[in-house]
Amino acid sequence: MRRLTRAELPIGTSALARFLIGKLLVSEYPEDGITGGRTSGRIVETEAYPPGDAAGHAFRGPTPRHQALYLERGHAYVYLAYGTSLMCNVSSEAAGVGAGVLLRALEPLEGIELMEARRGTTKRLDLARGPGRLAAALAIDRSLNGIDLCAPGRLWLAAGAGKPGPIGRSPRIGITREVDRPWRFYERGSPFVSGPARLRV
DNA sequence: AGTGCGATTGACT
DNA sequence: GTCAATCGCACTA
Numbered sequence: 001m002r003r004l005t006r007a008e009l010p011i012g013t014s015a016l017a018r019f020l021i022g023k024l025l026v027s028e029y030p031e032d033g034i035t036g037g038r039t040s041g042r043i044v045e046t047e048a049y050p051p052g053d054a055a056g057h058a059f060r061g062p063t064p065r066h067q068a069l070y071l072e073r074g075h076a077y078v079y080l081a082y083g084t085s086l087m088c089n090v091s092s093e094a095a096g097v098g099a100g101v102l103l104r105a106l107e108p109l110e111g112i113e114l115m116e117a118r119r120g121t122t123k124r125l126d127l128a129r130g131p132g133r134l135a136a137a138l139a140i141d142r143s144l145n146g147i148d149l150c151a152p153g154r155l156w157l158a159a160g161a162g163k164p165g166p167i168g169r170s171p172r173i174g175i176t177r178e179v180d181r182p183w184r185f186y187e188r189g190s191p192f193v194s195g196p197a198r199l200r201v
Numbered sequence: 202a203g204t205g206c207g208a209t210t211g212a213c214t
Numbered sequence: 215g216t217c218a219a220t221c222g223c224a225c226t227a
Contacts, residue, residue: 047208055208065223083220085209102208132209174208 001026001040004157006074006150013092016073017048017101018185020090020157022164025106027138027155037114039138041106041128042160044190047172048092048183051099055178058098068146069098076155078135078145085132088140090149090157104131104173104184106138107192130194165189170199 001024010019026040049056057079058069068077069091077089077100089100106128108115115127115137128137135141140155149157166188171180173195186193186200193200 049208057208060224063224079208080221082207082209083222084211087208089208100208104208130209172208176207 002159003152004074004150004159006072009073009150011073011093013050013099013101014048014183016090016092017046017183018167018169020046020101020103021167021185021187022160022162024109024158024160025103025134025138025155026110026158027140029139029154037111039108039111039114040158041108041110041134041137042192043103043105044107045103045105045184045186045193045195047102047104047185049089049100049102050183051093051097053099053178053181053183055172055175055181056099058100062098066098069100070096071146074148074150074157076140076144076147076149078140078142080142081132086135086140086142087131088135088138088144088155102131103134105129105186105192105194106134107190108137125191129192168201170195173199 020043028038029036057066071091072095075091088103093099108127116122128134168188169182170184172184
């Protein structure tokens with residue numbers, strides 16, 4: 001498994017969102033107990049929140065909460081939504097420019113049993129289908145906010161085994177502004193993609 | 202200092 | 215399909 005270098009990440013938020021389909025997300029929790037170990041999955045669904053996007057968290061300028069979105073591309077931005085679900089993003093522009101790519105779904109690869117334990121279900125399709133479930137399956141929490149996903153650590157990006165299948169795109173899910181922008185990317189036909197059936201073909 | 206609101210999920214009718 | 219849970223924080227005053 002080869003870690004992605006920053007130079008490999010395309011410049012531009014939408015380009016990065018598309019590029020990440022078929023890549024791997026790896027979580028390496030210290031093996032200090034029953035919840036420790038390595039989990040990973042293939043990224044099958046992303047959403048781009050480019051600079052100037054009214055639906056993006058960086059739209060109103062930098063604040064302490066959104067600071068990680070302003071890091072050079074390839075850093076993690078983790079936040080809590082609805083008081084219940086953690087979301088994991090990849091910062092996507094030059095340092096000082098606020099933008100990100102939301103990771104919405106994984107096809108589980110390694111550490112299936114660990115994911116099952118963390119998620120409280122053995123339904124493989126549901127382990128990491130949806131941004132909150134993805135974060136739970138890989139034990140992503142706010143302590144990872146701001147870390148470099150191109151460096152050794154608790155969470156990082158890796159190259160995929162093969163080339164991804166055909167990539168579809170659609171409007172983004174669950175937002176109230178800029179609802180018509182086709183900035184969601186997904187692997188066509190994958191059962192691990194979230195959203196209604198019509199948004200998975 | 203108080204208020205409103207989510208880039209969702211899971212339980213329930 | 216509907217709906218409440220639950221929390222940090224940005225925004226207003």
